[in-house]
Amino acid sequence: MFELDSLPDRPLTAEELQSLRESDAVVEAAPLARAEDGIRHLALQAGERLYGLGYRDDEGWVVVEDRIAEDTDDLAAVRNALRSWAEE
Structure with missing residues (x-):
């Protein structure tokens, strides 16, 4: 599992996103x-896992969705899970 403690205690900056993308542990990272x-x-x-991560001021970063990355539909599922989570 991706370690959430490697993320800052606030939303990511564009520079931090780029650093994630360059990390050996990360295949890809995309802002949603x-x-x-x-x-x-x-x-x-x-690795082979796709995570949907969301940030809230009162909770910090949380894993909203965690699945095996198999095809492009998985990204759509992560996006939908994050939208639902944001509406809670």
Whole structure:
């Protein structure tokens, strides 16, 4: 599993996203929602796992979705899970 403690205690900046992408542990990282203060929803693939990560001020970063990365429909499922989570 991707270690959430490697993320800052706030939304990500564009520079931090680029650092994630360059990490050996990360296959790809893509922002799914940006706010004025940074990236709050993130799709991240580490190894064969695809994670949907969301940030809330009162909770910090949480894993909203965790699945095996098999095809492009998986990214859509992560995006939908993050949208539902954001509406809670």
